[in-house]
Amino acid sequence: MNEGDFRAAVAAGLIGAEESHRALLQSIVETARAIFRAQASSIFLLDEATDELVFEALSGPGDETLVGRRMSSSSGIAGWVIATRQPLVLEDVAEDPRFARDFAADTGYVPRGVMAVPLLHEERGLGVLEVLDRETDRPFTLDDMNLLALFGAQAAIALDLLTKGRRASALVSGGEDEAEAVVRVAAALERLEGVERATARRLLDALGDVLDGRSPRA
Amino acid sequence: MAEEPYADLPAWSIHAGSVEHVDLQGDWPSPLTREWAIDGATGAGVRVCILDSGIEAGHPLVGEIQRAVAIEIGDDGAPNLIDDIVGDVSGHGTACASIVRALAPECSLISVRVLGAGSTGTGDALLAGLRWAVEEGFDVVNMSLSTTKHLFAATLHELADRAYFGGTILVASAHNMPVDSYPWRFAAVVSVGSHDGEDPLEWFYNPTPPVEFFARGLDVEGAWLNGATMRYSGNSFATPHISGIIALILSKHSGLTPFQLKTILSLTARNVEAA
Numbered sequence: 001m002n003e004g005d006f007r008a009a010v011a012a013g014l015i016g017a018e019e020s021h022r023a024l025l026q027s028i029v030e031t032a033r034a035i036f037r038a039q040a041s042s043i044f045l046l047d048e049a050t051d052e053l054v055f056e057a058l059s060g061p062g063d064e065t066l067v068g069r070r071m072s073s074s075s076g077i078a079g080w081v082i083a084t085r086q087p088l089v090l091e092d093v094a095e096d097p098r099f100a101r102d103f104a105a106d107t108g109y110v111p112r113g114v115m116a117v118p119l120l121h122e123e124r125g126l127g128v129l130e131v132l133d134r135e136t137d138r139p140f141t142l143d144d145m146n147l148l149a150l151f152g153a154q155a156a157i158a159l160d161l162l163t164k165g166r167r168a169s170a171l172v173s174g175g176e177d178e179a180e181a182v183v184r185v186a187a188a189l190e191r192l193e194g195v196e197r198a199t200a201r202r203l204l205d206a207l208g209d210v211l212d213g214r215s216p217r218a
Numbered sequence: 219m220a221e222e223p224y225a226d227l228p229a230w231s232i233h234a235g236s237v238e239h240v241d242l243q244g245d246w247p248s249p250l251t252r253e254w255a256i257d258g259a260t261g262a263g264v265r266v267c268i269l270d271s272g273i274e275a276g277h278p279l280v281g282e283i284q285r286a287v288a289i290e291i292g293d294d295g296a297p298n299l300i301d302d303i304v305g306d307v308s309g310h311g312t313a314c315a316s317i318v319r320a321l322a323p324e325c326s327l328i329s330v331r332v333l334g335a336g337s338t339g340t341g342d343a344l345l346a347g348l349r350w351a352v353e354e355g356f357d358v359v360n361m362s363l364s365t366t367k368h369l370f371a372a373t374l375h376e377l378a379d380r381a382y383f384g385g386t387i388l389v390a391s392a393h394n395m396p397v398d399s400y401p402w403r404f405a406a407v408v409s410v411g412s413h414d415g416e417d418p419l420e421w422f423y424n425p426t427p428p429v430e431f432f433a434r435g436l437d438v439e440g441a442w443l444n445g446a447t448m449r450y451s452g453n454s455f456a457t458p459h460i461s462g463i464i465a466l467i468l469s470k471h472s473g474l475t476p477f478q479l480k481t482i483l484s485l486t487a488r489n490v491e492a493a
Contacts, residue, residue: 074307074333074334075271075307075308075333075334076307076308077308077309079307079308079333080271080308080309080310080333083333083340083363084310084333084340084362084363084364084454085363085364085365085366085393085395085397085399086362086363086364086391086393086452086453086454087394087395087452088310088450088452088454089450089451089452090442090448090449090450091437091448091449091450091451092448092449117395118395120366120395120397122366122397123366123367123368123397123398124366125366139436139437140436140437140451141414141436142231142232142233142412142414142436145231145394145412145436145451145452146231146394149394149395152395153395153396
Protein backbone atom coordinates (compact mmCIF):
# COMPACT_ATOMS: atom_id res chain seq x y z
CA MET A 1 0.00 0.00 0.00
CA ASN A 2 1.48 3.35 -0.88
CA GLU A 3 1.26 6.40 1.38
CA GLY A 4 -1.76 7.82 -0.45
CA ASP A 5 -3.65 4.53 -0.25
CA PHE A 6 -2.82 4.14 3.43
CA ARG A 7 -3.98 7.64 4.16
CA ALA A 8 -7.18 7.00 2.20
CA ALA A 9 -7.86 3.75 4.06
CA VAL A 10 -7.45 5.37 7.48
CA ALA A 11 -9.47 8.39 6.39
CA ALA A 12 -12.29 6.13 5.17
CA GLY A 13 -12.42 4.49 8.59
CA LEU A 14 -12.49 7.85 10.31
CA ILE A 15 -15.25 9.12 8.04
CA GLY A 16 -17.29 6.08 9.00
CA ALA A 17 -16.54 6.82 12.64
CA GLU A 18 -17.68 10.43 12.23
CA GLU A 19 -20.98 9.21 10.76
CA SER A 20 -21.45 6.66 13.54
CA HIS A 21 -20.69 9.17 16.26
CA ARG A 22 -23.08 11.69 14.70
CA ALA A 23 -25.77 9.01 14.53
CA LEU A 24 -25.14 8.23 18.21
CA LEU A 25 -25.53 11.90 19.17
CA GLN A 26 -28.70 12.10 17.10
CA SER A 27 -30.03 8.98 18.79
CA ILE A 28 -29.33 10.48 22.23
CA VAL A 29 -31.23 13.71 21.54
CA GLU A 30 -34.14 11.79 20.03
CA THR A 31 -34.29 9.39 22.99
CA ALA A 32 -34.00 12.24 25.51
CA ARG A 33 -36.80 14.07 23.74
CA ALA A 34 -39.00 10.95 23.76
CA ILE A 35 -38.32 9.98 27.39
CA PHE A 36 -39.08 13.48 28.69
CA ARG A 37 -41.89 13.84 26.14
CA ALA A 38 -40.26 17.13 25.20
CA GLN A 39 -40.63 19.39 22.20
CA ALA A 40 -36.95 19.45 21.36
CA SER A 41 -33.50 18.36 22.45
CA SER A 42 -30.05 19.40 21.32
CA ILE A 43 -26.36 18.81 21.96
CA PHE A 44 -23.75 21.56 21.84
CA LEU A 45 -20.03 20.96 21.50
CA LEU A 46 -17.64 23.39 23.17
CA ASP A 47 -15.06 24.71 20.70
CA GLU A 48 -12.27 25.65 23.10
CA ALA A 49 -10.29 27.46 20.40
CA THR A 50 -13.00 30.05 19.91
CA ASP A 51 -14.85 29.67 23.23
CA GLU A 52 -18.08 28.99 21.38
CA LEU A 53 -20.78 26.37 21.68
CA VAL A 54 -21.58 24.64 18.40
CA PHE A 55 -24.85 22.82 17.59
CA GLU A 56 -23.93 19.20 16.90
CA ALA A 57 -27.30 17.43 17.04
CA LEU A 58 -30.93 18.48 17.19
CA SER A 59 -34.28 16.76 17.49
CA GLY A 60 -37.50 18.74 17.17
CA PRO A 61 -38.53 22.01 15.58
CA GLY A 62 -35.76 24.05 14.00
CA ASP A 63 -34.27 22.96 10.75
CA GLU A 64 -31.15 20.93 10.17
CA THR A 65 -29.19 23.98 9.09
CA LEU A 66 -28.88 24.78 12.81
CA VAL A 67 -26.22 22.07 13.03
CA GLY A 68 -22.90 23.87 12.91
CA ARG A 69 -24.32 27.17 14.17
CA ARG A 70 -22.26 28.81 16.91
CA MET A 71 -23.05 30.85 19.99
CA SER A 72 -21.00 32.43 22.77
CA SER A 73 -20.08 30.25 25.74
CA SER A 74 -19.64 33.36 27.90
CA SER A 75 -23.30 33.95 28.62
CA GLY A 76 -26.76 32.44 28.60
CA ILE A 77 -28.04 29.15 30.01
CA ALA A 78 -25.72 26.80 28.15
CA GLY A 79 -22.78 29.12 28.88
CA TRP A 80 -23.49 29.03 32.61
CA VAL A 81 -23.88 25.25 32.57
CA ILE A 82 -20.62 24.54 30.74
CA ALA A 83 -18.67 27.06 32.80
CA THR A 84 -19.94 25.96 36.21
CA ARG A 85 -20.33 22.22 35.49
CA GLN A 86 -23.76 22.29 37.12
CA PRO A 87 -27.03 21.10 35.59
CA LEU A 88 -29.95 23.50 35.51
CA VAL A 89 -33.69 23.17 35.04
CA LEU A 90 -35.78 26.25 34.26
CA GLU A 91 -39.51 26.42 33.71
CA ASP A 92 -41.97 29.09 32.66
CA VAL A 93 -39.32 31.26 31.13
CA ALA A 94 -41.56 33.07 28.68
CA GLU A 95 -41.80 36.06 30.99
CA ASP A 96 -38.24 37.04 30.24
CA PRO A 97 -38.12 38.82 26.89
CA ARG A 98 -34.33 38.77 26.60
CA PHE A 99 -34.24 35.06 27.27
CA ALA A 100 -36.82 34.48 24.56
CA ARG A 101 -34.98 36.67 22.07
CA ASP A 102 -31.67 34.98 22.72
CA PHE A 103 -33.18 31.58 22.25
CA ALA A 104 -35.10 32.54 19.16
CA ALA A 105 -31.94 33.97 17.64
CA ASP A 106 -30.06 30.78 18.40
CA THR A 107 -32.63 28.16 17.58
CA GLY A 108 -35.62 29.72 15.85
CA TYR A 109 -37.69 28.33 18.69
CA VAL A 110 -38.80 29.97 21.95
CA PRO A 111 -39.23 27.44 24.77
CA ARG A 112 -41.04 27.84 28.08
CA GLY A 113 -38.82 25.34 29.82
CA VAL A 114 -35.17 24.30 29.54
CA MET A 115 -33.27 21.42 31.11
CA ALA A 116 -29.53 21.70 30.57
CA VAL A 117 -26.74 19.40 31.71
CA PRO A 118 -22.98 19.77 31.21
CA LEU A 119 -21.27 17.03 29.19
CA LEU A 120 -18.15 16.15 31.15
CA HIS A 121 -15.42 13.69 30.34
CA GLU A 122 -12.85 13.28 33.10
CA GLU A 123 -11.90 16.88 33.88
CA ARG A 124 -12.94 18.35 30.55
CA GLY A 125 -16.18 20.12 29.75
CA LEU A 126 -17.09 18.93 26.25
CA GLY A 127 -20.49 20.51 25.73
CA VAL A 128 -24.08 20.80 26.88
CA LEU A 129 -27.22 18.67 26.43
CA GLU A 130 -30.48 20.59 26.45
CA VAL A 131 -34.06 19.34 26.58
CA LEU A 132 -36.67 21.97 25.75
CA ASP A 133 -40.27 22.04 26.90
CA ARG A 134 -40.67 18.75 28.67
CA GLU A 135 -44.26 17.71 29.21
CA THR A 136 -45.35 19.63 32.31
CA ASP A 137 -48.52 17.81 33.28
CA ARG A 138 -46.59 16.69 36.37
CA PRO A 139 -43.94 18.45 38.46
CA PHE A 140 -40.24 17.95 37.89
CA THR A 141 -38.79 15.32 40.24
CA LEU A 142 -35.44 14.23 41.62
CA ASP A 143 -35.69 11.14 39.42
CA ASP A 144 -36.00 13.41 36.38
CA MET A 145 -32.84 15.15 37.52
CA ASN A 146 -31.00 11.84 37.82
CA LEU A 147 -32.27 10.72 34.43
CA LEU A 148 -31.02 13.94 32.89
CA ALA A 149 -27.60 13.35 34.47
CA LEU A 150 -27.54 9.80 33.05
CA PHE A 151 -28.29 11.10 29.56
CA GLY A 152 -25.57 13.65 30.07
CA ALA A 153 -23.05 10.94 30.92
CA GLN A 154 -23.96 9.03 27.76
CA ALA A 155 -23.87 12.10 25.54
CA ALA A 156 -20.46 13.03 26.97
CA ILE A 157 -19.00 9.69 25.87
CA ALA A 158 -20.43 10.15 22.37
CA LEU A 159 -19.06 13.68 22.17
CA ASP A 160 -15.65 12.51 23.38
CA LEU A 161 -15.56 9.88 20.61
CA LEU A 162 -16.60 12.45 18.02
CA THR A 163 -13.90 14.94 19.01
CA LYS A 164 -11.21 12.25 19.16
CA GLY A 165 -12.23 11.04 15.70
CA ARG A 166 -12.04 14.57 14.35
CA ARG A 167 -8.62 15.06 15.87
CA ALA A 168 -7.45 11.85 14.21
CA SER A 169 -8.94 12.99 10.90
CA ALA A 170 -7.08 16.28 11.15
CA LEU A 171 -3.84 14.40 11.77
CA VAL A 172 -4.36 12.00 8.86
CA SER A 173 -5.31 14.77 6.49
CA GLY A 174 -1.82 16.12 7.03
CA GLY A 175 -2.38 19.19 9.11
CA GLU A 176 0.74 18.68 11.21
CA ASP A 177 4.34 17.78 10.33
CA GLU A 178 4.71 15.12 13.03
CA ALA A 179 1.54 13.42 11.87
CA GLU A 180 2.83 13.45 8.30
CA ALA A 181 5.93 11.59 9.45
CA VAL A 182 3.89 9.03 11.37
CA VAL A 183 1.63 8.43 8.37
CA ARG A 184 4.67 7.93 6.10
CA VAL A 185 6.23 5.43 8.52
CA ALA A 186 2.95 3.54 9.00
CA ALA A 187 2.39 3.34 5.24
CA ALA A 188 5.96 2.09 4.69
CA LEU A 189 5.54 -0.54 7.43
CA GLU A 190 2.33 -1.71 5.79
CA ARG A 191 4.26 -2.42 2.56
CA LEU A 192 6.91 -4.60 4.23
CA GLU A 193 6.67 -8.36 4.75
CA GLY A 194 8.35 -11.16 6.73
CA VAL A 195 11.71 -10.51 8.41
CA GLU A 196 11.93 -6.97 7.16
CA ARG A 197 8.58 -6.14 8.68
CA ALA A 198 9.47 -7.78 12.02
CA THR A 199 12.79 -5.90 12.11
CA ALA A 200 11.12 -2.60 11.30
CA ARG A 201 8.58 -3.29 14.02
CA ARG A 202 11.34 -3.90 16.61
CA LEU A 203 13.00 -0.67 15.54
CA LEU A 204 9.75 1.23 15.99
CA ASP A 205 9.17 -0.33 19.41
CA ALA A 206 12.66 0.79 20.47
CA LEU A 207 11.96 4.29 19.15
CA GLY A 208 8.69 4.30 21.08
CA ASP A 209 10.53 3.38 24.28
CA VAL A 210 13.04 6.18 23.79
CA LEU A 211 10.28 8.70 23.14
CA ASP A 212 8.48 7.51 26.26
CA GLY A 213 11.64 7.98 28.32
CA ARG A 214 12.10 4.23 28.94
CA SER A 215 15.21 2.17 28.24
CA PRO A 216 14.83 0.36 24.91
CA ARG A 217 13.94 -3.30 25.27
CA ALA A 218 16.68 -5.79 24.40
CA MET B 219 -34.86 4.67 53.05
CA ALA B 220 -36.95 4.03 49.97
CA GLU B 221 -35.08 2.32 47.17
CA GLU B 222 -34.03 4.73 44.46
CA PRO B 223 -34.25 3.78 40.82
CA TYR B 224 -30.78 5.27 40.27
CA ALA B 225 -29.27 4.11 43.52
CA ASP B 226 -25.71 4.02 42.24
CA LEU B 227 -25.59 7.75 41.57
CA PRO B 228 -23.74 9.92 44.10
CA ALA B 229 -25.74 10.91 47.17
CA TRP B 230 -26.52 14.42 46.02
CA SER B 231 -30.26 14.54 46.51
CA ILE B 232 -32.91 13.04 48.71
CA HIS B 233 -36.66 12.67 48.90
CA ALA B 234 -37.87 14.86 51.76
CA GLY B 235 -40.20 12.09 52.95
CA SER B 236 -37.53 9.39 53.14
CA VAL B 237 -34.81 11.02 55.21
CA GLU B 238 -33.24 8.85 57.90
CA HIS B 239 -33.20 10.07 61.48
CA VAL B 240 -29.80 10.72 62.96
CA ASP B 241 -29.35 9.88 66.63
CA LEU B 242 -27.43 12.61 68.40
CA GLN B 243 -24.41 11.18 70.18
CA GLY B 244 -23.09 12.49 73.51
CA ASP B 245 -24.59 14.74 76.14
CA TRP B 246 -25.31 18.25 75.09
CA PRO B 247 -25.79 20.90 77.76
CA SER B 248 -29.15 21.99 76.49
CA PRO B 249 -31.24 21.42 73.43
CA LEU B 250 -30.13 23.58 70.57
CA THR B 251 -33.28 24.50 68.74
CA ARG B 252 -34.19 26.06 65.43
CA GLU B 253 -36.02 28.72 67.39
CA TRP B 254 -32.81 29.68 69.18
CA ALA B 255 -30.90 29.54 65.92
CA ILE B 256 -33.06 31.59 63.57
CA ASP B 257 -36.37 32.78 65.01
CA GLY B 258 -36.75 36.52 64.61
CA ALA B 259 -33.56 36.78 62.56
CA THR B 260 -33.43 38.95 59.44
CA GLY B 261 -29.87 38.60 58.20
CA ALA B 262 -29.13 42.19 59.25
CA GLY B 263 -25.44 42.98 59.43
CA VAL B 264 -24.37 39.83 57.57
CA ARG B 265 -22.47 40.14 54.29
CA VAL B 266 -23.30 37.43 51.76
CA CYS B 267 -21.17 37.21 48.64
CA ILE B 268 -22.64 35.57 45.52
CA LEU B 269 -19.88 34.15 43.33
CA ASP B 270 -21.75 33.56 40.08
CA SER B 271 -22.87 35.17 36.82
CA GLY B 272 -23.45 38.62 38.33
CA ILE B 273 -26.58 40.06 39.94
CA GLU B 274 -29.25 42.25 38.39
CA ALA B 275 -29.31 45.07 40.95
CA GLY B 276 -32.71 46.52 41.69
CA HIS B 277 -34.64 43.41 40.69
CA PRO B 278 -37.83 43.48 42.82
CA LEU B 279 -36.86 40.18 44.46
CA VAL B 280 -33.26 41.23 45.06
CA GLY B 281 -33.28 44.94 45.85
CA GLU B 282 -30.08 46.89 46.19
CA ILE B 283 -26.72 45.21 46.36
CA GLN B 284 -23.82 46.54 48.37
CA ARG B 285 -21.15 46.06 45.73
CA ALA B 286 -20.65 44.35 42.37
CA VAL B 287 -17.28 43.37 40.97
CA ALA B 288 -16.22 41.17 38.07
CA ILE B 289 -13.12 39.19 37.25
CA GLU B 290 -11.81 40.00 33.82
CA ILE B 291 -9.07 37.95 32.18
CA GLY B 292 -6.49 40.32 30.69
CA ASP B 293 -4.60 39.87 27.44
CA ASP B 294 -1.70 38.42 29.42
CA GLY B 295 -4.04 35.79 30.85
CA ALA B 296 -3.96 37.31 34.32
CA PRO B 297 -7.24 37.93 36.14
CA ASN B 298 -8.13 41.51 37.08
CA LEU B 299 -10.78 42.70 39.50
CA ILE B 300 -12.96 45.48 38.09
CA ASP B 301 -16.20 47.16 39.12
CA ASP B 302 -18.99 45.29 37.37
CA ILE B 303 -21.12 47.49 35.17
CA VAL B 304 -22.49 44.57 33.12
CA GLY B 305 -24.66 42.85 35.73
CA ASP B 306 -25.90 39.32 35.25
CA VAL B 307 -24.84 37.54 32.04
CA SER B 308 -27.04 34.47 32.53
CA GLY B 309 -29.75 35.02 35.14
CA HIS B 310 -28.38 32.45 37.55
CA GLY B 311 -26.62 34.83 39.93
CA THR B 312 -29.77 36.93 40.22
CA ALA B 313 -31.73 33.75 40.97
CA CYS B 314 -29.34 32.82 43.81
CA ALA B 315 -29.39 36.37 45.19
CA SER B 316 -33.19 36.34 45.28
CA ILE B 317 -33.25 33.06 47.21
CA VAL B 318 -30.85 34.44 49.84
CA ARG B 319 -32.82 37.70 49.99
CA ALA B 320 -36.14 35.88 50.48
CA LEU B 321 -34.75 34.09 53.54
CA ALA B 322 -32.56 36.86 54.95
CA PRO B 323 -34.22 40.10 53.78
CA GLU B 324 -31.87 42.46 55.60
CA CYS B 325 -28.52 40.90 54.70
CA SER B 326 -26.03 42.74 52.49
CA LEU B 327 -25.42 41.19 49.08
CA ILE B 328 -22.14 41.43 47.20
CA SER B 329 -21.81 40.16 43.63
CA VAL B 330 -18.58 38.70 42.26
CA ARG B 331 -19.10 37.88 38.62
CA VAL B 332 -16.78 35.06 37.54
CA LEU B 333 -18.70 34.21 34.38
CA GLY B 334 -18.28 36.02 31.09
CA ALA B 335 -14.59 35.39 30.58
CA GLY B 336 -15.37 32.49 28.25
CA SER B 337 -15.47 28.89 29.35
CA THR B 338 -11.71 28.52 29.36
CA GLY B 339 -11.20 31.56 31.59
CA THR B 340 -13.78 30.57 34.15
CA GLY B 341 -11.43 28.53 36.34
CA ASP B 342 -8.96 31.39 36.72
CA ALA B 343 -11.81 33.84 37.28
CA LEU B 344 -13.32 31.54 39.90
CA LEU B 345 -10.05 31.35 41.84
CA ALA B 346 -9.41 35.09 41.61
CA GLY B 347 -12.98 35.88 42.66
CA LEU B 348 -12.87 33.51 45.60
CA ARG B 349 -9.48 34.79 46.71
CA TRP B 350 -10.83 38.34 46.74
CA ALA B 351 -13.96 37.30 48.64
CA VAL B 352 -11.89 35.51 51.29
CA GLU B 353 -9.50 38.46 51.64
CA GLU B 354 -12.46 40.80 52.04
CA GLY B 355 -13.66 38.60 54.89
CA PHE B 356 -17.29 38.27 53.81
CA ASP B 357 -19.34 36.26 56.29
CA VAL B 358 -20.83 33.88 53.71
CA VAL B 359 -19.73 33.05 50.15
CA ASN B 360 -22.31 31.28 48.01
CA MET B 361 -20.72 29.07 45.35
CA SER B 362 -23.44 27.45 43.25
CA LEU B 363 -20.75 26.22 40.90
CA SER B 364 -17.86 23.84 40.60
CA THR B 365 -14.81 23.06 38.54
CA THR B 366 -13.59 19.69 37.28
CA LYS B 367 -10.05 20.93 36.53
CA HIS B 368 -7.53 19.13 38.75
CA LEU B 369 -5.16 22.04 38.17
CA PHE B 370 -7.39 24.29 40.29
CA ALA B 371 -8.12 21.79 43.06
CA ALA B 372 -5.05 22.45 45.22
CA THR B 373 -5.49 26.23 45.11
CA LEU B 374 -9.20 25.93 45.81
CA HIS B 375 -8.43 23.66 48.74
CA GLU B 376 -5.96 26.17 50.16
CA LEU B 377 -8.48 29.00 49.74
CA ALA B 378 -11.23 26.92 51.38
CA ASP B 379 -9.00 26.29 54.41
CA ARG B 380 -8.00 29.94 54.58
CA ALA B 381 -11.69 30.93 54.52
CA TYR B 382 -12.53 28.36 57.20
CA PHE B 383 -9.87 29.62 59.60
CA GLY B 384 -10.56 33.25 58.73
CA GLY B 385 -14.24 33.04 59.62
CA THR B 386 -15.68 33.11 56.12
CA ILE B 387 -18.04 30.20 55.46
CA LEU B 388 -18.09 28.82 51.91
CA VAL B 389 -21.35 27.21 50.82
CA ALA B 390 -20.93 25.09 47.68
CA SER B 391 -23.20 23.05 45.42
CA ALA B 392 -22.65 19.31 45.36
CA HIS B 393 -22.36 17.68 41.97
CA ASN B 394 -24.91 15.12 40.85
CA MET B 395 -22.81 13.61 38.09
CA PRO B 396 -20.18 10.88 38.36
CA VAL B 397 -17.16 13.17 37.98
CA ASP B 398 -14.64 14.63 40.42
CA SER B 399 -15.39 18.27 41.00
CA TYR B 400 -14.50 20.96 43.52
CA PRO B 401 -14.78 22.75 45.96
CA TRP B 402 -17.85 21.01 47.36
CA ARG B 403 -15.89 17.85 48.30
CA PHE B 404 -13.62 19.71 50.70
CA ALA B 405 -14.31 19.35 54.42
CA ALA B 406 -13.81 23.08 55.02
CA VAL B 407 -16.87 24.04 52.95
CA VAL B 408 -20.57 23.44 53.54
CA SER B 409 -21.70 21.19 50.68
CA VAL B 410 -25.33 21.24 49.62
CA GLY B 411 -27.58 18.91 47.67
CA SER B 412 -31.31 19.13 46.92
CA HIS B 413 -34.37 17.77 48.64
CA ASP B 414 -37.79 17.85 47.04
CA GLY B 415 -39.73 19.39 49.93
CA GLU B 416 -41.46 22.75 49.63
CA ASP B 417 -40.32 24.49 52.81
CA PRO B 418 -37.43 26.89 52.16
CA LEU B 419 -36.53 26.72 55.86
CA GLU B 420 -36.31 22.94 55.94
CA TRP B 421 -32.86 21.43 55.79
CA PHE B 422 -31.50 17.96 56.43
CA TYR B 423 -28.14 16.77 57.71
CA ASN B 424 -26.40 13.91 55.90
CA PRO B 425 -24.18 11.86 58.24
CA THR B 426 -22.42 10.26 55.25
CA PRO B 427 -20.59 13.08 53.44
CA PRO B 428 -19.27 14.45 51.11
CA VAL B 429 -22.73 16.04 50.79
CA GLU B 430 -23.41 17.38 54.28
CA PHE B 431 -26.73 19.16 53.90
CA PHE B 432 -29.83 19.03 51.75
CA ALA B 433 -32.02 22.08 51.17
CA ARG B 434 -34.93 22.94 48.93
CA GLY B 435 -33.80 22.57 45.33
CA LEU B 436 -36.82 21.54 43.30
CA ASP B 437 -39.31 23.82 41.64
CA VAL B 438 -38.07 26.91 43.47
CA GLU B 439 -39.57 30.23 42.42
CA GLY B 440 -37.36 33.27 42.31
CA ALA B 441 -35.86 36.05 40.24
CA TRP B 442 -34.55 35.93 36.69
CA LEU B 443 -33.28 38.56 34.29
CA ASN B 444 -35.09 41.79 33.46
CA GLY B 445 -37.25 41.83 36.55
CA ALA B 446 -38.82 38.48 35.65
CA THR B 447 -39.51 35.50 37.86
CA MET B 448 -39.00 31.85 37.04
CA ARG B 449 -39.26 28.38 38.56
CA TYR B 450 -36.07 26.35 38.63
CA SER B 451 -34.50 23.15 39.94
CA GLY B 452 -30.98 22.04 40.76
CA ASN B 453 -28.43 21.87 43.55
CA SER B 454 -27.31 25.33 42.53
CA PHE B 455 -30.63 26.63 43.93
CA ALA B 456 -30.46 24.51 47.10
CA THR B 457 -27.13 26.13 47.94
CA PRO B 458 -28.39 29.72 48.42
CA HIS B 459 -31.07 28.36 50.76
CA ILE B 460 -28.31 27.20 53.12
CA SER B 461 -26.45 30.50 52.58
CA GLY B 462 -29.61 32.38 53.57
CA ILE B 463 -30.16 30.20 56.64
CA ILE B 464 -26.55 30.76 57.72
CA ALA B 465 -27.07 34.52 57.27
CA LEU B 466 -30.06 34.27 59.61
CA ILE B 467 -28.05 32.38 62.24
CA LEU B 468 -25.15 34.83 62.02
CA SER B 469 -27.40 37.87 62.30
CA LYS B 470 -28.73 36.53 65.59
CA HIS B 471 -25.47 35.03 66.87
CA SER B 472 -22.58 37.05 65.54
CA GLY B 473 -19.00 35.87 65.67
CA LEU B 474 -19.69 32.18 65.09
CA THR B 475 -16.94 30.29 63.29
CA PRO B 476 -17.57 28.04 60.29
CA PHE B 477 -17.28 24.87 62.40
CA GLN B 478 -19.72 26.27 64.95
CA LEU B 479 -22.11 27.12 62.13
CA LYS B 480 -21.84 23.61 60.73
CA THR B 481 -22.56 22.22 64.18
CA ILE B 482 -25.63 24.43 64.60
CA LEU B 483 -26.87 23.53 61.12
CA SER B 484 -26.54 19.82 61.85
CA LEU B 485 -28.09 20.00 65.34
CA THR B 486 -31.07 21.99 64.08
CA ALA B 487 -31.61 19.98 60.89
CA ARG B 488 -35.10 18.59 60.67
CA ASN B 489 -33.95 14.96 60.67
CA VAL B 490 -31.65 15.19 63.73
CA GLU B 491 -33.08 14.32 67.14
CA ALA B 492 -31.66 13.37 70.52
CA ALA B 493 -31.21 9.60 70.81
